[in-house]
Amino acid sequence: MLAAGAGSRWRGDGHKLLAPLPDGRSIVRAAAEAAVSSRIGPVIVVWGAVPLDAALDGLPVDVVHHPGWAEGQATTLTAGIAAARWLGADTVVVGLGDQPGVTAHSWRAVAGAPPSPPIAAASYDGVLRTPVRLPDEVWAALPTVGDEGARVVIKARPDLVQPVAVTGRPDDIDTTEDLERWN
Numbered sequence: 001m002l003a004a005g006a007g008s009r010w011r012g013d014g015h016k017l018l019a020p021l022p023d024g025r026s027i028v029r030a031a032a033e034a035a036v037s038s039r040i041g042p043v044i045v046v047w048g049a050v051p052l053d054a055a056l057d058g059l060p061v062d063v064v065h066h067p068g069w070a071e072g073q074a075t076t077l078t079a080g081i082a083a084a085r086w087l088g089a090d091t092v093v094v095g096l097g098d099q100p101g102v103t104a105h106s107w108r109a110v111a112g113a114p115p116s117p118p119i120a121a122a123s124y125d126g127v128l129r130t131p132v133r134l135p136d137e138v139w140a141a142l143p144t145v146g147d148e149g150a151r152v153v154i155k156a157r158p159d160l161v162q163p164v165a166v167t168g169r170p171d172d173i174d175t176t177e178d179l180e181r182w183n
Helices: 027-038 073-086 102-112 149-156 176-182
Strands: 041-046 061-065 091-094 117-123 127-135 161-165
Touching: 027 041, 027 061, 027 102, 041 073, 061 073, 073 091, 091 102, 102 127, 102 161, 117 149, 117 176
Parallel strands: 041 061, 117 161
Antiparallel strands: 091 127, 117 127
């Protein structure tokens, strides 16, 4: 799970990932709990701008610090893949820490999609979003610089992508207004 950005559009107190949802959980905790509940494998949370250890306390996740987070999402994705590779993984399912409405079912559906085409992306009413399954055969095609991750490959190579119809709420919470709409 990518959770390293500065949250520059957030105007509330503290960092957006630590902001509470109506049930009291932080945004990042709710997102991580869904990934853990999916039981698809080890969950890695890559952080950068703000430490997330306390917000994720008690969850069975590997929390990885990425000191180069300010260089863009591509470097954070690269750091996450490196951590997954270190754990012996040959496939990752990537989600975002600011999407607490992505369900465990969505994580499982994407992870369990047929292996061909190799990239599986959650489709919410026909719109591709995260989570996205990326096997090692496509890792070399992913950008390593800039502020885009897998969507670069998804746009350039739609023949490699299978949409996986899911339910849930893929909205990012980037601003205080986004959080107010969530409530």
